[in-house]
Amino acid sequence: MGCRAARRLYKHLGRRGVFLLILGVGKTCWGISFLVDPPPTDGLQLLTSLCDIRHWSWLWIIAGLVTLGSAFLRVGRDQVGFVAALIPPSVWAIAYLAAVISGDYSRGGFVAIWYLTSxxxxxxxAATVPEYSVPPAPRRAQKAEGG
Known part of the structure; x- marks a missing residue:
């Protein structure tokens, strides 16, 4: 019964939706972890000078929930989820780059590159991947169509 429900959900969501669902759950959990047990804020001085890391956790949580919710939207309307997913890691990367430039956290450049790549x-x-890719027709079929 559970496998049937999972297949049905996968069919409804499609590849892009599944990606957004996984990303949304991950970002939401990451944000909740900042609330439950805040980590050291080395390299995040740019952010923590504005407000506490627990406040910044809401950026991850809200972006995660928007991303998760966008998983259930049709392709084309799901772009809001991809944009929401980009915001927290971009903000963190900027903060780590600022920490490198200011000399506060020399390791921040590597962390910023990690956020920017992974x-x-x-x-x-993933935002550019089409929902369904149709392979080109075999050469015999193309010749028959072209006449």
Whole structure:
């Protein structure tokens, strides 16, 4: 019964929706972790100078919920989820780059590159992936059609 429901959900969501669902759950959980047990804020001085890390956790939580909710939208309307998913890692990358430039956190450059590649880059790539890719027709079929 559970497998049938999972197949049905996968069919409804499609590839892009599944990606957004996974991303949304992950971002929401990451944000909740900042509320439950705030991590050290090394390299995030730009953010924590504005407000506490627990307040910044809501950026992850809200973006995660928007991303998760967008998983259930039709292709084309799901773009809001991809945009929402980009915001938190972009903000974190900017904060870490600022920490490198100011000399507060030398490791921040590597963390920023990690956010920009494994988060921002992957999300931007996934946003361009079509829901269904149709392979080209075999050469024999193309010749028969062209006459």
């Amino acid at each position: 988060h921002v880059g992957v999300i931007m790539w």
